Amino acid sequence: MLQVSVLREQRERIVNGLAKRGLKDAAELVDSAIALDQSRKDTQKQADDLKAKSNAEAKRIGELMKAGKADEAATLRAAIAGEKEQLKTLEQELSKLEESLKVQLYKIPNVPAERVPAGAGADDNVTVHEHGAIPQLGADALPHWELIKKYDIIDFDLGIKITGAGFPVYKGKGAKLQRALINFFLDEAEKAGYREMLPPIVVNEASGYGTGQLPDKEGQMYFIQEDGLYLIPTAEVPITNLYRDVIFTEDQLPVKNTGYTPCFRREAGSWGAHVRGLNRLHQFDKVEIVQVCKPEDSYRVLDEMCTHVQGLLEKLELPYRKLLLCGGDMGFNAAVTYDMEVFSAAQQRWLEVSSVSNFETYQANRLKLRYKNKEGKTQLLHTLNGSALALPRIVAGILENNQTPDGINIPKVLVPFCGFDKIS
RNA sequence: GGAGAGGUGGGUGAGUGGCUGAAACCAGCAGUUUGCUAAACUGUCGUACAUGUCAAAGUGUACCGGGGGUUCGAAUCCCCCCCUCUCCGCCA
Structure with a gap:
């Protein structure tokens, strides 16, 4: 399959190349993959940020426990109770997007090289x-x-x-x-x-x-x-x-x-x-x-x-x-x-x-x-x-x-x- | 097919809940030393995604066979699967 990064960076070349295969919906195929990738990136960013936050909090709890401040740890633990659900939702969304992107990429054939003539059969x-x-x-x-x-x-x-x-x-x-x-x-x-x-x-x-x-x-x-x-x-x-x-x-x-x-x-x-x-x-x-x-x-x-x-x-x-x-x-x-x-x-x-x-x-x-x-x-x-x-x-x-x-x-x-x- | 043991970075191998992306050693790479080789010493040494940049550095996240679960936190605990090894059975 093609790399999304290449799709993103060389959209014109790819769409034009695919036209030589007689693919009518080349532009849609490519654009839809690019769009899915963008959503994937956005979602991943959100998930990564949230994970970074909860990793830091988990670490903080560990430090508090070690310092014997059990009550402070408990307070913090209670404060972040909702995060897990939020994270789970994001991760599910992310893996759905990754899967859709993969399926979309599987649909796009290789781009014919320069020397390949256009033609139907x-x-x-x-x-x-x-x-x-x-x-x-x-x-x-x-x-x-x-x-x-x-x-x-x-x-x-x-x-x-x-x-x-x-x-x-x-x-x-x-x-x-x-x-x-x-x-x-x-x-x-x-x-x-x-x-x-x-x-x-x-x-x-x-x-x-x-x-x-x-x-x-x-x-x-x-x-x-x-x-x-x-x-x-x-x-x-x-x-x-x-x-x-x-x-x-x-x-x-x-x-x-x-x-x-x-x-x-x-x-x-x-x-x-x-x-x-x-x-x-x-x-x-x-x-x-x-x-x-x-x-x-x-x-x-x-x-x-x-x-x-x-x-x-x-x-x-x-x-x-x-x-x-x-x-x-x-x-x-x-x-x-x-x-x-x-x-x-x-x-x-x-x-x-x-x-x-x-x-x-x-x-x-x-x-x-x-x-x-x-x-x-x-x-x-x-x-x-x-x-x-x-x-x-x-x-x-x-x-x-x-x-x-x-x-x-x-x-x-x-x-x-x-x-x-x-x-x- | 049955019983048991085990799967950690290129390799060996430590690690039983937070300080571990992961000790140590070997190999590799760069350098110092050297007439050359060897040895010694110093440094470096995973992949992916994102962010950043002319490029980089940097930063975040994930990955300790694969997938799911417990937990504020998992290489470490639980479940399923795959693979490897040993013994038994079968067999070219």
Whole structure:
């Protein structure tokens, strides 16, 4: 969430920025938070003053008692009898205001960065880079959901049997391809200086709030009622929350982590013809990269992360394009997002395989993730993350784009990881 | 799951109702000393909100796992929850 102090000091910039998301009531949202904060401050001042007064009186009573002036103490005690009630009222009012302010702040999405174009949805995203030639397939080319049956490498029906729709079973070379991709991605990330982490894939409520999945998106996460835990929708959640309530020193930065986890998404109500096969799943595998850095470095880091992701796609010889998302298509928490999309030749569609975002201080504020700068001041850090990469659509791209009459060619870089160069 | 013990500042650890935002020690930081290192000595050393300021200093409030309660006053007493450790049970 945004800091109220920033709302107060940069109201114009924020309201104008939020307009790029197509938020119609941006000004009202911001002003109402500012107003609540002002009431909060006023009430806190009253409460603090009253507490200061009663602290002094309590101290005085103690001194009188010690001096043996019990009757004077009793007189004073009687004189301040009403204060407690008054204080209680003030404190209740204060916590109500704090709660309302928090709820209000939760409603305000991150402010799009300077470079983000205004826009309502996917049509307004800007293609900033394209790489690789679109493969020309014959008329008999199959979409991946046919190919996986033909070669018996991924089985949706078995998944339905043991779990449900959207939970495929990877078989034989299909399973091995998953493992190869995970290892390839992790090795590449490590070469780029990321430290590998293997976090839990269920998290508590506090972590959900830390990275901004909660409140609001609880419907997207699987929830384990009995223990109050959520299955992670992305490794971003556990890996970023590692640094909740942490104050770094400057020499510990930047933090560069990577991690492989399965990801779980309920995707309630988002099914249809365009999400057949591997295009959308309830459980999928992903390698994530996460960085925590100083504010002045975050845009250089964002470029670095994009370059890393693009390098992976180039090594896999997949044609892709890089999109700068417009305000209306960005996630709630992001200040900038670049999406990488692979062209899936049999579907004749671009598939999103990575999303690289700079959250600036939006997550750090909730996480209380800060560092002590050279002047000894504690200030919020910037967090960034990106998929590097999400597997299913990569698999879809590889299968579709590399199909030949006598099998599917495995990209050269993966062969050492797979142990085979063709699925036939 | 059952029984017991315990959760205090970066760490160790004192503190059972007022003089404790918190002793002492260690680590850290700054300085003195020093050919360098080490040692010694001196000082400093939590976070948040508010107030104040060009900035700061200063001042007020809150925080001793979390939440509630008792009291004029709570780290200290009471209740609930969470977590850690030990033993037993179960188990990859």
